[in-house]
Structure formats: structure tokens, C-alpha cells
Amino acid sequence: MAHQERLNQGEYLLWTGLGITSFVGFWYLFVLLGVVPKQFLPPPHEVALKFIHLLNEPFSGYTLLAHIASSFQRFLYGFLLAVVIGVPLGLLMALSKYANQLITPFFESIRFVAPIAWVPFAALWFGTGIGGPVLVIFMGAFPPVLINTYRGAIHVDKKYLEAARMLGAGKFRLMTEVLFPAAIPSIIAGLRISAGLGWQSLVGAELIVASSGVGYMMVKGQASIQTDIVMSGMIAIGLIGLLIDVLLRQAEKFAVHYKEI
Amino acid sequence: MADIVFNSVQRSFKQGGKEFLAVGGIDLTVKDQEFVAIVGPSGCGKTTCLRMVAGLEMPSKGRILVGGKEVKGPGPDRAVVFQQFALFPWKTVQQNIEFGLNSMGLPGHEKQEKVSRLISLMGLEGYEEAYPHQLSGGMQQRVAIARAYVLEPEVLLMDEPFGALDAQTRVVMQEELVRLARKNPKTVLFITHAVEEAVYLADRVVVMSRRPGLIREVIDIKPIREQEGWDTHSRIEDVMDLSSFVQLRSQIWKLLREQNLGVDH
């Protein structure tokens, strides 16, 4: 029995199209039937309109673009902090047993705490300032960066290290010119995971401790039962998350270009 | 003065709770600017000996002295050419050759000069910006040799450097190495399991026994080579036809066979 038939281009498009239309169709159906009050489930075109509208009209103090900028800025700070600390630390831990033994216990105990659980401390230490979300993002983004950097560096073929030592490279050059380039594929894989986790943690943090940003906007929308605003927020979050991942995937391709013909 | 002295050198390993003696007890002196090849069956410890001179491994007993100083670790004074090339794939040919020089604090133009000289010496012109994966095995090994030579090391350590190359490239490289060695003589320790290669290249050939590695015999090549004028022939196959060559080769083969030592086991 052949349970998998290869679909040709046309068939594939057909079914994809059917999927999209059914989804949108059902949505409209629900709205038309009045299964739920219109406030709770606005029709798709209203959501789209609201989204565009919000790009220029402020809600809760800022336009959607401004909210996005605010969120993205927090994300960037937390993410970059995680990278700037995580990568050198991971390389160092791979190179030096002492560093490894020193840092691992701290890391292991923190690692299993869901980043969101840091929100109370973040609120305690930073109030609604930018430090709060940045802390939460950092806690989410840091472990994958460190782990992947460490793993990448540990698995570097010994012969490169031997050659470099033979050529007279000291620990610093070993880290920067050998371990780091060799570990880049693993590092960037870690960055992608880390960015995903960081972005998610950001959303969570903004739902609770922020005075601007997309998450904050969504909370305000929820409070005034403006579902279209909430949904616009969701769309924005999804789009930006996608964008970040695409960018990192490009970075990944570029970083290993020396391997390609 | 860059000579290599093995002083009752032993090396043992722990494996699965038991101790293995890889290198039994080596006493050997490689004179300044002498080219010594070590042959022996696989696992006889010849690579281990080289790595100990390089400082990548430490003897369990005994000492190794280079230029009178005990070897404590790897360094550019004892440059290594690895069998697997070990070029940095993320660096260009130029950058690979430069690498060792970068830690030496030389002024930029001097570095450039040295690198260019070696690039032309090794026939790498035009490939400066290429990445290792774009080059053939022979070219990559040329880069590896250039990388070692540019350091102007006292000692050159070559660990089966042509082992990963196809037969024809191998021959070309052997001829080139001979030319290089005669023009720029250095103290060389050359590991190989190919007897012909050893006889062709070296001044002396050390034959090792199987594990635990001990020196079975040391054969002088240089006097015979000079007497018979091998270097007047530019092609390897012509040298290998000479009776003097054949005789030395059989002598070494006999030594290897005597102890039931196949070349690969």
C-alpha cells in the first residue's frame, strides 16, 4: 500500500489554497453566526485594518511601530548581553578546566529555572524600567548561547589546536583564532535557539512589567476588550520573531561560506 | 645549533587499566641540519617519538633535548607538518602561512616579505586568497610546509606528510622536498612507513621495531648517496633504478621482515 503519493506542484498549491481559504472562511463563519460577540472575535479584515491603523495611530501612548521598537530594543539588549558574555565564557570553559569547574555549578543551578520565573525579581530590582525585561530575556537567551558555544568548542578537532600551539599561539589567540571560528556553526545554531527563547521571554515579561512595548499594548487591549488590538499585537510579535530567525539563518549561511565551493 | 637528542626516552600509555609501553627506550642523536627518517611498522611508536620532540606529548621516562634545551611544550622552533595538513579551513592560504608569524611581533612588511617568498618557493602563486577546501591534497600540503618553513624553525618535524596524497602527487612532493632540503638544509625528523621514501630523502634511516618501539638499526644513506651521485638525477624513478639505492632499500626491508613486521598490520 502506498500511503504517500507525491503531490505535484498544482495539487500542492490547490490544497494549500484550500487550507488558507478554509481557515479564513471558518473565521468569517464564526463571526457571521454570532457564535461569540463581535468584540471577542472580530472578522479578519477588521484585524488587518486595525493593524495598519495602529502603525500610525497611537494606542496606550505609542504607535504600534513605537511599541515594536521598544520591544525590539529590550530584546536586543538582553540578547546581545547574552552573546557578549556567553560566547567568550563558553570558549574559555572549553579551553580551561578550571574555568569549567568554577562556572558549571552556578550555571547548572540557574539553567532550569524558566526565564519567566525571573520576572518577580526583575520587578523587584528594576521596577518597570528597562532592566526588568532585559534581565528576563538574558536569562532565557544565555543558556543556549553558553551551551552551544561550549559544545562547539569542545568538539573542535584536536589537530587544529595542536597546529596552533605548535605555531606559537597563546591562550588568547587559541580562543579567538581557532576555537571561535571552528565553533561558529554550533554557536550560530545556539544563537537561533537563544533568539527564539529570548523573544518569547520578552513577550512574557512585557505582559507583566512594562510600560511600553508590544506585550504591554496587548495587555491594555485585553483590559479594554479590544480584541483587534490584541490580535494585531500577536501578528506583530509573530512577524518580528520570524524576521529575527530569518536574519540569523542568513548569518549562519554567511559564516560558513568558506566551506562552500 | 639545532640537534635533537633522545636520552633513554620511554613512553607508556594507560588503556583500560593496563599500561602499554609504546616507546621502549630510545637513544638517538640527530645532528644539526641532518635529515633523519624513521621507518617501522604501524604502531611502533615512531609518530609518538616525533610528537614528543614537538612537545605535543611528554616522555614517561628520559628526556628530549633540542639544541641543548629540554623540550617542555610545542613551539615554532620545532615546526610540525602533519599528515592531515591541519590547515585552518576558515583562513585563506595567505592567512594560514602568516599565522605563526603573527605571534612573533614582526613589522608588517617583513612578514609580507617572508610569506611572499615562501609562496613562490612552494609554487603557490595565485592561490593566496584561496581557502583550503578549494585546493587539492598536494597543494594543501604545500601550504602546510610553507606554514612550517616560514617560521625558519631550527627543527622540522614531518609526520607522514605525504601519506594522504595520491601516488603521483606524492612523487612530485618528494622531489620538491629533496630540492628544498638541499637548498635550505634544516634539522629534519621525518616519519614514514614507505621505505623508498625514506631512502630517497634521508641522510640516515632509523628502523624501529614493533611495540614497544626500540631502535633496531640505523642505516647511513648520505655517504652512499654522495658517492653514487644520486642528486645528479632529477627524477625519482632514475634514482630508484640505481643499484646502490636498491641495495639500501632491500637492506631495510629485510630488517623489517626479519621480525615478521609487515608494513601494515
Next chain:
Amino acid sequence: MLLTWLGLTEWSGVVSGARFPSPTETWNSFKIIAIQGYGNGKLYQHVLQSAILVTSGFLVSSSLGILLGILMGANKKIEAFVNPIFLTLRPIPPLAWIPLAIVWLGLGNSAKVMVIYVAAFVPAVINTFTGVRSIETPQKEAAAMLGVSRFAYYREVLIPGALPLIFTGLRLSLQASWTTLVAAELVGATLGLGSILNQAAQDINPAMILVGMISVAISGWLMTQILAKAERYAMPWRA
């Protein structure tokens, strides 16, 4: 490491208790919540509340997810049909559904369960789908050659073959469920681990916050262990 903690907080007072609790303070808070209760319940009640929500949400949602994954993996038409919906919804982090869930279902437990559903569903589908697709062609051909019925095929070849990745998906689903629940409870709940964190934050009780965090970590770890056991039981052919 414990020593460093003690050192920094109690012994030298480098880090003041108002910012980060010392071990003894934490221990004291732990005793309080375990015995007397805090924020509407004792510790075990909070744990139970969270655990029940997570488990029920996780089990239902991931089962549905696995089902969909199998269907998508086995039938390209279904895959083409579902894909666009999936692709649009996937980049939206589960936490981002919280406001919507609150709008639709209010501040009670149902909203939390909804978000758990979303969180657990996606990894289950993706990994199951990949798992089904990963079954190598020789095995499929062998099955076809042996003339197995459709049902037997599913039971004997497809599912066992995809099981490793299905479990990976389950692990991710579980993790996501926990994280999402804690977040949801942080936003608004009266009982549950997240609510401890919430209450403690409002009361400015760092030691209690830490107790909450540790409880979250341990509970999550425990559930992962249970899942691992299930995994070993389900796949005895693996080392």
C-alpha cells in the same frame, strides 16, 4: 557553590536581604509555605494545582498534536492543507496568546488551559511530523512488499519509527507547557506556583520568590523525569 551564596548574603552582607535572599531566609520561607501556607494555600496545594493544569493540558493537547502530526506526515494533501495555518500561527509565542485567552475565557483556569494547549500543541505536531517523515524508504518499501494492512502499517512501522522524535516533541511540549503555565499564573491566579511568585513579588518577599522559583524548577524537573521513564518504557529497543 552553596558557600558562595552563603558568603555573599549572610556572612558579608555584600548582597543585602532586600535584593536577594540568603539561604536561611529562603529556608525559613520554605517552611512557612510548606506548613502554614502562603497566598491561599500550602506549598503542596500550589504544586498540585499547577501540576494538574499542566498535565491535563499537556496530555490532551500533545495527543491531538501527535495525531495531526501523523496525519500530516502520512498524507501530503493534509500537509499542504494545514501548513499555511501552521506557518502563520507558529511564530507567535504561546505567551502571546495570554491576553487573547483572557479576553475569551476570563481570568480563570480555562484561559490558562487554553494557553497550555497552544504551547503544547505546536512542538508535538512538528516533531511528530518530522518523525513520520524520517522513516527511511527501505523500511517503507519492506512494509509494502510484505503486504501489511493499513492499520498494521500504522501500528507496527509508522508509529514505532517515529517514536523517538515524538518523544522529543513531547519533551518540548512539556517544557513549553510549564513555562507557559507559570507565566499565565504570574499574570493572574490565586493558586498555583506562578501565583506564589506573583504574591511574593507584590509583598516584596525575595525569599518567597526564590522558594517559588526553586519549586518551579524542581516540579518541572520531576515531570521531565516521569516523561523520560515513559519514554524508556515505550521504546525498549533503545539503549
